[in-house]
Amino acid sequence: MQGHKNAESWGPLSSLPGNPMIWILILSELMVFGVGLMGFVIARDIDPVGFAKSQDSLNRLAGAINTMVLITSGLFAALAVEARARDNVQTSRWWLLAAGSFGVIFLIIKAFEYRDKILHNSAGLNENFLTLYFLLTGFHAAHVVMGLVILFIVGWKNNLENIETGTAFWHMVDLIWVLLFPVIYLLR
Amino acid sequence: MKYQSQKVAFWYFGAAMALFAIQVLVGAIMGYIYVAPNFMSELIPFNIFRMLHTNALIVWLLLGFFGAAYYLIPEEAERDIESPMLAYGQLILLVVGTLGAVLTYVFNFAEGNVVFGQQGREFLEQPLWVKLGIIVAALVFLYNITMTVLKGRKTAVSNVLLLGLWGVALFFLFSLYNPGNLSLDKMYWWYVVHIWVEGVWELVMAAILAFLMLKLTGIDREIIEKWIYAIVALALFTGLLGTGHHYYWIGTPGYWQWIGSVFSALEIVPFLAMVVFAFMMVWKGGRDHPNKAAVLWALGSTVLAFFGAGVWGFMHTLAPVNFYSHGTQITAAHGHLAFFGAYVSMNLAMITYAMPYLRKSEPYNQISNMISFWLMAGGMSFMTITLTFAGIIQTHLQRVNGEDFMSVQEQLGVFYWMRLGSGIVFVIGALLFIYATFGPKKVRA
Numbered sequence: 001m002q003g004h005k006n007a008e009s010w011g012p013l014s015s016l017p018g019n020p021m022i023w024i025l026i027l028s029e030l031m032v033f034g035v036g037l038m039g040f041v042i043a044r045d046i047d048p049v050g051f052a053k054s055q056d057s058l059n060r061l062a063g064a065i066n067t068m069v070l071i072t073s074g075l076f077a078a079l080a081v082e083a084r085a086r087d088n089v090q091t092s093r094w095w096l097l098a099a100g101s102f103g104v105i106f107l108i109i110k111a112f113e114y115r116d117k118i119l120h121n122s123a124g125l126n127e128n129f130l131t132l133y134f135l136l137t138g139f140h141a142a143h144v145v146m147g148l149v150i151l152f153i154v155g156w157k158n159n160l161e162n163i164e165t166g167t168a169f170w171h172m173v174d175l176i177w178v179l180l181f182p183v184i185y186l187l188r
Numbered sequence: 189m190k191y192q193s194q195k196v197a198f199w200y201f202g203a204a205m206a207l208f209a210i211q212v213l214v215g216a217i218m219g220y221i222y223v224a225p226n227f228m229s230e231l232i233p234f235n236i237f238r239m240l241h242t243n244a245l246i247v248w249l250l251l252g253f254f255g256a257a258y259y260l261i262p263e264e265a266e267r268d269i270e271s272p273m274l275a276y277g278q279l280i281l282l283v284v285g286t287l288g289a290v291l292t293y294v295f296n297f298a299e300g301n302v303v304f305g306q307q308g309r310e311f312l313e314q315p316l317w318v319k320l321g322i323i324v325a326a327l328v329f330l331y332n333i334t335m336t337v338l339k340g341r342k343t344a345v346s347n348v349l350l351l352g353l354w355g356v357a358l359f360f361l362f363s364l365y366n367p368g369n370l371s372l373d374k375m376y377w378w379y380v381v382h383i384w385v386e387g388v389w390e391l392v393m394a395a396i397l398a399f400l401m402l403k404l405t406g407i408d409r410e411i412i413e414k415w416i417y418a419i420v421a422l423a424l425f426t427g428l429l430g431t432g433h434h435y436y437w438i439g440t441p442g443y444w445q446w447i448g449s450v451f452s453a454l455e456i457v458p459f460l461a462m463v464v465f466a467f468m469m470v471w472k473g474g475r476d477h478p479n480k481a482a483v484l485w486a487l488g489s490t491v492l493a494f495f496g497a498g499v500w501g502f503m504h505t506l507a508p509v510n511f512y513s514h515g516t517q518i519t520a521a522h523g524h525l526a527f528f529g530a531y532v533s534m535n536l537a538m539i540t541y542a543m544p545y546l547r548k549s550e551p552y553n554q555i556s557n558m559i560s561f562w563l564m565a566g567g568m569s570f571m572t573i574t575l576t577f578a579g580i581i582q583t584h585l586q587r588v589n590g591e592d593f594m595s596v597q598e599q600l601g602v603f604y605w606m607r608l609g610s611g612i613v614f615v616i617g618a619l620l621f622i623y624a625t626f627g628p629k630k631v632r633a
Contacts, residue, residue: 009410009411021421028422032450032454132446
């Protein structure tokens with residue numbers, strides 16, 4: 001891949017931070033989750049009562065805490081970019097570690113939520129709701145795991161373009177959560 | 189033609205075109221059987237004709253891909269093919285295997301035999317020995333091409349082509365795995381059938397398109413490489429999990445309906461990207477290439493693939509729609525235009541481009557070649573529309589009203605007549621193409 005030196009010819013993607021290829025991935029991911037959320041809204045429209053009842057069984061507090069956790073993690077990632085832009089390699093690594101740690105906290109909270117849902121309260125709930133809940137949040141959680149790997153790699157191969165590329169992906173992960181949380185947990 | 193060993197491609201293209209002729213002639217016979225169901229039924233049953241039609245298609249497309257690789261890899265790697273001998277040996281192996289498969293299908297002389305008997309799975313009916321032969325041929329090919337690339341210049345075009353062709357070989361291995369559980373059997377069967385045409389073949393198509401754009405438009409390699417990386421990323425991103433749209437009704441868990449619907453709905457995106465890519469390159473490229481017919485085929489291929497694979501695929505890919513349309517003539521409409529647009533046309537574009545060089549002449553018979561494009565594209569588009577209408581009516585009568593299969597078929601007669609007509613136009617176009625590229629060289633002043 002060519003990287004920054006001839007990024008000018010990437011058209012509209014050239015002005016974005018990081019490697020333009022990551023933006024093709026980010027746009028694709030947004031399309032996938034966008035279509036998934038559209039499916040959720042349509043399925044909800046078919047059985048609004050069942051969806052409302054199923055939604056009440058979710059742990060909204062855990063979801064809210066996780067929202068804060070991911071947004072905070074995004075802040076740390078942004079600080080890592082800023083530190084690296086000032087040529088402060090070691091500081092940028094610490095911020096990436098902080099961002100990653102909050103990603104792990106997110107996954108732990110999520111795991112407790114799943115455990116609760118699988119073990120205790122899924123009887124009598126709307127099947128489409130459960131399928132989409134697990135698919136969308138599970139697919140998102142898989143992206144958190146992938147994001148952790150990416151943060152590790154860009155912390156290791158530490159340069160500004162790499163860190164911008166990795167954190168762009170990480171911000172996408174928290175952006176998607178910010179879209180999933182209200183639609184799945186809150187929307188009445 | 190810069191390298192002597194590129195000549196190998198000539199024989200691959202020749203074998204491919206011979207099978208293409210057989211494929212479309214068998215197709216025309218089948219089109220006639222649709223309106224006169226007892227035609228030849230005592231001699232060769234319809235399902236055998238269908239096997240010949242689909243198998244011939246797949247094999248000739250692969251021969252075309254192999255030929256394309258043997259033509260373009262030397263120019264990309266800037267050296268001769270590692271071993272032209274092996275390349276000819278591989279072709280002989282493939283031709284023997286193909287003849288073996290045809291004889292097995294038509295005469296069925298080894299029914300039930302594990303090694304020599306025809307196997308049951310749709311599209312993978314080849315006897316075991318032919319399958320193994322295909323794998324050996326693929327290994328020979330991959331060795332030959334990979335060594336050529338490794339010792340030569342490495343470009344994005346050859347990397348993507350190699351990735352695609354390695355994928356073709358690896359996923360074919362699933363044709364050997366046939367679990368007893370019918371759901372699992374189908375799951376792995378789609379690993380070959382779907383991941384070929386909606387995954388790795390798209391990489392091959394993108395690589396050939398990129399090569400043609402490089403040669404025909406004169407646009408900088410650097411720009412073309414960016415497009416091809418983006419297209420490949422999109423194709424794999426949507427195509428691999430898009431396999432889920434085949435898992436709706438085969439006994440797999442219900443979440444596949446969501447995964448398949450979401451990802452396969454986006455499979456249109458890489459095809460759209462290929463249209464934009466090809467038209468932008470031709471529009472911006474300064475070069476006025478004399479081989480106008482090759483430009484026409486390359487551009488036409490992206491558009492027809494966008495409609496056939498992209499739009500007609502999307503038409504019935506969402507699970508709630510597919511619940512009604514599954515296995516009706518809608519599928520046939522999509523299958524015909526998708527294969528023709530994406531893979532037939534891209535192969536014909538490559539052949540149109542390469543043949544003048546392989547035969548050491550200026551671009552020739554351009555007019556008849558271009559007429560053949562419009563005959564084939566027109567015939568196939570009309571057939572697609574016809575089958576789409578037939579499919580919509582079939583879906584309604586059979587799946588909504590619940591009428592039985594044969595009485596519905598009878599009511600579709602008029603569409604089958606129109607399909608036969610468009611099919612005959614297509615056959616004329618195909619034969620004209622073969623004449624234009626392989627017939628006498630008429631060099632224009």
